[in-house]
Amino acid sequence: MALLEVRNLHVSYGQIAALHGVELEVNEREIVTLIGANGAGKTTTLNAISGLLRPDRGLVMLEGIDLSTLPPHQIVSRGVVQVPEGRHVFARLTVLENLEMGGFTVRGKAEIPRRIEQVFELFPRLRERRGQLAGTLSGGEQQMLAMGRGLMAGPKVLLLDEPSMGLAPVLVDTIFDTVRRLHSQGTTILLVEQNARMALQVADRGYVLQTGRVVLSGTAAELQAHDAVREAYLGVG
Amino acid sequence: MTGRPATSLAAIRRWSARINVADLLMWIVGGAILIFIVAGSIATLRLGIYSFRQWVDFIVFGLAQGGVYALIALGYTMVYGTLRMINFAHGEVFMSGAYTAYFLAFTLAQNGWIERYPVISLAMIFAVSMGTSALVAVLVERIAYRPLRNAPRLVALITAIGASFFLQYAFRGLYGSGFKAYPRMSFLEGSWSLGDFRILHLQVVVIVAAALMMAVLYLFIQKTKTGKAIRAVSEDKAAAALMGISVDRMIVITFVIGGLAAGFAGVLFALMFKQVHFFMGFIPGIKAFTAAVLGGIGNIPGAMIGGAFLGIFESLGPILFLDGFGIKAPYQLKDAIAFAMLVLVLIFRPTGVLGERLVQKKA
Numbered sequence: 001m002a003l004l005e006v007r008n009l010h011v012s013y014g015q016i017a018a019l020h021g022v023e024l025e026v027n028e029r030e031i032v033t034l035i036g037a038n039g040a041g042k043t044t045t046l047n048a049i050s051g052l053l054r055p056d057r058g059l060v061m062l063e064g065i066d067l068s069t070l071p072p073h074q075i076v077s078r079g080v081v082q083v084p085e086g087r088h089v090f091a092r093l094t095v096l097e098n099l100e101m102g103g104f105t106v107r108g109k110a111e112i113p114r115r116i117e118q119v120f121e122l123f124p125r126l127r128e129r130r131g132q133l134a135g136t137l138s139g140g141e142q143q144m145l146a147m148g149r150g151l152m153a154g155p156k157v158l159l160l161d162e163p164s165m166g167l168a169p170v171l172v173d174t175i176f177d178t179v180r181r182l183h184s185q186g187t188t189i190l191l192v193e194q195n196a197r198m199a200l201q202v203a204d205r206g207y208v209l210q211t212g213r214v215v216l217s218g219t220a221a222e223l224q225a226h227d228a229v230r231e232a233y234l235g236v237g
Numbered sequence: 238m239t240g241r242p243a244t245s246l247a248a249i250r251r252w253s254a255r256i257n258v259a260d261l262l263m264w265i266v267g268g269a270i271l272i273f274i275v276a277g278s279i280a281t282l283r284l285g286i287y288s289f290r291q292w293v294d295f296i297v298f299g300l301a302q303g304g305v306y307a308l309i310a311l312g313y314t315m316v317y318g319t320l321r322m323i324n325f326a327h328g329e330v331f332m333s334g335a336y337t338a339y340f341l342a343f344t345l346a347q348n349g350w351i352e353r354y355p356v357i358s359l360a361m362i363f364a365v366s367m368g369t370s371a372l373v374a375v376l377v378e379r380i381a382y383r384p385l386r387n388a389p390r391l392v393a394l395i396t397a398i399g400a401s402f403f404l405q406y407a408f409r410g411l412y413g414s415g416f417k418a419y420p421r422m423s424f425l426e427g428s429w430s431l432g433d434f435r436i437l438h439l440q441v442v443v444i445v446a447a448a449l450m451m452a453v454l455y456l457f458i459q460k461t462k463t464g465k466a467i468r469a470v471s472e473d474k475a476a477a478a479l480m481g482i483s484v485d486r487m488i489v490i491t492f493v494i495g496g497l498a499a500g501f502a503g504v505l506f507a508l509m510f511k512q513v514h515f516f517m518g519f520i521p522g523i524k525a526f527t528a529a530v531l532g533g534i535g536n537i538p539g540a541m542i543g544g545a546f547l548g549i550f551e552s553l554g555p556i557l558f559l560d561g562f563g564i565k566a567p568y569q570l571k572d573a574i575a576f577a578m579l580v581l582v583l584i585f586r587p588t589g590v591l592g593e594r595l596v597q598k599k600a
Contacts (some may be wrong), residue, residue, distance in 0.1 A: 084476060084479060090472045100465060104481045
């Protein structure tokens, strides 16, 4: 049984259907990537998993237990944590306060400082900036903070939505290095990316989403070699 | 020859397009008001009707009143912060506590407890008032606002006004339509003399109590996990939910805090003005709203500063600005002056003194 399973997921915005029966699974310790063009339904899929959108039909199962009827904050406490697209750090809270909020569901007082320390080890820049308001950080630092904040909850599955969006190439590398490092530490990740090339380099497996449907899936190597994928998403003609 | 005049003409046209007639008129009105205020103040001070001691009295009274406004304003500003709506029923939340606690105060006065155990009695009165106000605030949120959370803003505004009327007349039906006199508390009467100055015990108690209450609430918002979560929710509800924060619960807590502060303010108000009435929340409610706007709505320290400023402005302003022009009984015009200030703030600095000066939304 996979750690996270999405079965026949249908989501619509009012009258407009966005997902038509998406199926995917993420096994423990895997990085799975969801690639696709703008508007294919990648973010919609993540938001439905997180409970920010209520699916019309379908199941989202963590360790075999359906989450699709739970409110977002309970889905987080079950261990499915999303780092949203556009980072969404709390601009008027300090870096430290943002991390504390990431650990909102964590029980036990001693655990929070321990996890903050882990995040600081992963992102030393955040330690330097810990007293600063998050709104004063650069885009790359905000992305680090958003990821660190997501890790605070101790996720069973980390959902990363477009972590490289809008970042300078050098920072994109840093972010993907971090993803690899989290992977080597055993974190399970579902990664949504426009940058399919980078995503397929770090991922174990991938799904290609097109207008709300999974049209292709396979190991990262298979997808990288697939003609349609090369043409449409990797820019190789 | 051809280029220059054309560009300067274009510059003038661009410049004149940026300031429209309405803006210009506003600034002229604003300037006139400023000149009027300055001239009036100079005239009053030159007349020298009031001694320095009296001016200090006005300020101390203003500060006490301002403390009450500030506590109510906290509720407006916090609810605005989390829901981006003006809770116009908040004045009634304030009334409900003070009015309900009146019955306890009355009973305690009848059986002599207030004289024998003043501190315990006062603590009980505060507890009842704060509890009632918090309960009413939570019920209003639950029944009137939550079902409409995603409705257009105008709908929420109309509902808030409806809730306000509903509460006024519900309490009128429950407790009667007359004024009720709050019992005297002899331990709060009298005054201290500091050389030439005389300060009423009551005013000191009100100022200190309001300041303490605000300090406690401010520390709660700044330092506790729940307080930080409330700030997170007021900034970004979806992101807060993704942290595992229950947005609904934080909104309820916001209403509870606003209610507690309003209930606390209600007792202070009743101690100062010695009476309660079902309509008593209306004017202080709108004044506190003014204070919140003045400080920058959504901003907690702003509400406190705005409240204190409005209290002093209202107590000092009419006499200082108008007496010099020979206007009789200028103090009667204090409400007009307070609301004139609301209009002026909305025109000239709609963000308030401390409003939205911090970093704006990110990418």
